[in-house]
Amino acid sequence: MANNKLLRMDNVGIVVESLDEAIAFFTEIGLKLEGRATIEGEWAGRVTGLGNQHVEVAMMITPDGHSRLELSRFLSPATIEHHRAAPVNALGYLRVMFTVENVDEMVSRLISHGAQLVGEVVQYESSYRLCYIRAKDGLLIGLAEELNNSI
Structure with missing residues (x-):
């Protein structure tokens, strides 16, 4: 039996209502737009199980080049219910956490x-300052500031 190992995590996918607003929001955090495309057709629907789909996609990359967000705006089929107003203890994917230089400024x-x-914004011991922030469209993200000094 072959030894199959994980190579990397490529990206986290997030469905958004406005691709332009989401790009602007994540650009403000410090991600860079790596590319933007329209994906459609039967082949894509075979991957997602949605059938024939038409989706605008933007790939955002972190400054270190190691992490990506794939932002998707579905033109068809239409998006369905969302859980973005759910509290942070709801089941499912919760949020993406970003480390920033200055939480208050961000x-x-x-x-x-x-x-x-x-x-x-709260402080965890002498290690981090942390908070959750909800984007205009309801998307939840976390921000963390590493503290280098002892308090």
């Missing part, structure tokens, strides 16, 4: 894009 910038702080 929160201010994202609020200017219509985002809202979910709870408050």
Whole structure:
């Protein structure tokens, strides 16, 4: 039997209502737009199980080049119910966490894009300052600031 090992995680996929707004939001965090395309046809529907689909996709990459977000806007079939207003203890995928240099400054910038702080910015021991923020379309993300000094 062959030894099959995990090579890497390629990306996390997120379905959004507005691709342009999502690109602007994640660009503000510091991701870069790697590419944008329209995907359609029967082959794609065989992968997703949705049949014939038409989707606008944008691939965002982190500054270190190791992590990607695939943002998708479905033109057809139409999107269905969402769970974006669900609290953070809801079952399923919760959020994506980003490490930033300055949480307070990033929160201010994202609020200017219509985002809202979910709870408050808190400090975990002498290691991190953390918060959850909800984008204008309801998408939940986490922000973490590593603390290099002892408190």
